[in-house]
Amino acid sequence: MPHAIECRQLVKRYDGKPPVEAVRGLDLVVNEGECFGLLGPNGAGKTTTLEILEGLLDATSGDVQVLGYRWGSHDNEIRERIGISLQETRLADKLTVHETITMFRSFYRTGIEPDEAIRRVSLEDKAGAWVVKLSGGQKQRLAVACAIVGDPQLLFLDEPTTGLDPASRRQLWEVIHGFRKTGRTVMLTTHYMDEAERLCDRVAVVDHGQVIALGTPKELIAQLGGENVIEFTLADGSPAADEAELARLPAVRAVSREAGAYRLAVQQPHVALPALLANLQASGLPLANLTTRHATLEDVFVSLTGRHLQEEEPADAAA
């Protein structure tokens, strides 16, 4: 299968004192027709990587091919074939939705009709409204409409739903699903787990400018050892539970502990749960609370890095 994106040993260093390496030898292959997600905390190098792939930033070193072309020699060929939504673009306030999309349409040799782009993002009611009058979710859908009006083979979306309310996020997911139905490739960054799980065929977990895990959301979760998670805390004043003993319980694959909360990765909760309760009772440890849930990419990230995705990174990491 041909590759939509190939990226080898990508490095981006920002000069300064001290120099900052936002991307440190990143490898990626994105297949045609898939939706690929770059997942990671703020400052992990997601946006930098994306902007290099989009031709907006020059890499310090490494090799990048987009749709079989390289930046520097075939810029226009690439630009005609990709669509982009940046993390934050403030389109002109006093142009209407239709005028804005028509202007973007004019930049491409071929593309879809502006009305068709408006229909695909469900902004028909707002076609004649000024951009300044749109809600956050509507503005984001307009940005996507501007990205797809050139009928791209490959669509880049940088944190498409950050800051949106749940309803607006779901609407945008619908738009992305619709775009994928035509067999096009999507590459997006996100720091929302549910978004990556809902949208992406494959996910690369990025941390400190490198890919630390790669696979389908299912595969990554399976790497935890169990697809379910049992979390519990003990009543105040209780002695700590024996983690090694917990790990030996049936169906338990991994144990971790964070700020007094225990997290067990388990394969069959109906086997692990009775064993856990019996064990705690026998040890005389009273429970404060207990929950079970499906494992998520968040658990993957925590198990890989020991940190949560939403934690703030040190300020020196370039966004």
Add this chain to the structure above:
Amino acid sequence: MPPRKYWPLAQLVLSRLRLFLREPAAIFWVYGFPIVMLLALGIAFRENPTEIIAVDVVLADGVGAYVGPPAAGLDHELAKDPRFKVTIRPREDWRKRLQAGKTDLVIAILPGASPPYQLWDEPHRTESRLARYAVEAALLRNQGSSPPAAQVQHLQKPGSRYIDFLLPGMIGMNLMGGGLWGIGFVVVDMRVRKLLKRFLATPMRRSDFLLAIMFSRLLFTLIDVVILLAFGYVVFGVRCQGNFLELTLAVLLGGFAFAGIGLLVASRAQTVETISGLMNLVMLPMWILSGVFFSSERFPEVVQPIINLLPLTALNQLLRGIILEGQSLLTLWPQVGILTGYGVGTFAIALKIFRWK
């Protein structure tokens, strides 16, 4: 490949026009403000068709009772000249009146002295000094000792009023403001919004983008110049002595030079604050030095060569040469050369150092 259905240059120009027309404040500053200014200055500095010289006649300090014709007959002598407005006043407050400019000249009667009066003027006020000369001349003529007054002819040359001087300066100033605000500020605003970056990610040609901003700007400016000229003609009767084609070329040349300067100023600025500061740095000296409101020749001789090299000075000289003196672009070649140099030079540098990302 099918023919293009949507033309990027046309779409970009259309967007600029729409954005401009939807911004009432911008329309006022571009079209309304210069007219208000022209009207205000034109009225403030209009010529008085009949000049009035206010003269107070008082009894000098220290003079006791005086019996004689009021004002010692001076009022009758001065009344022969209709410009004089003579008032006989009590002597208490004449110094204050002279100081405050309520009167231009005070004649203090000194009976018995020769001549029987003193003249008091306020030497820092031009009107006061002129009043003294006029009164002296009138009184001297009446003494009959002077030769007959020479016949006076008035030069009736068009374009010698202040409003005639001001109008081309206002056009020049507007071309400067248009280039810097309409291009410099607009470009930086788009950079701050990350719109430049967004455009860069499309196959849009950069030349189309820059041309669109220039075209739309020149269009606004031409309309602005037409409005100013029409207003000047209708309200103040200012006429263009030169050729309108050459005037249009001069306006386009000035617009081009300041568009280049605007683009250069905007080429690297990252914030609206930076661009505002830079624009003021460029514009303020020229507002004062380049002869918009008063002739730049009032500045010392040594700085004249520098002032003459400023783009607004060159543009104002060019516009005044055409509008007031009916000169042609050929005779004004130094100004044409300076403006062309600015336009070409700033564009070349701006395109080289322009920051798109």
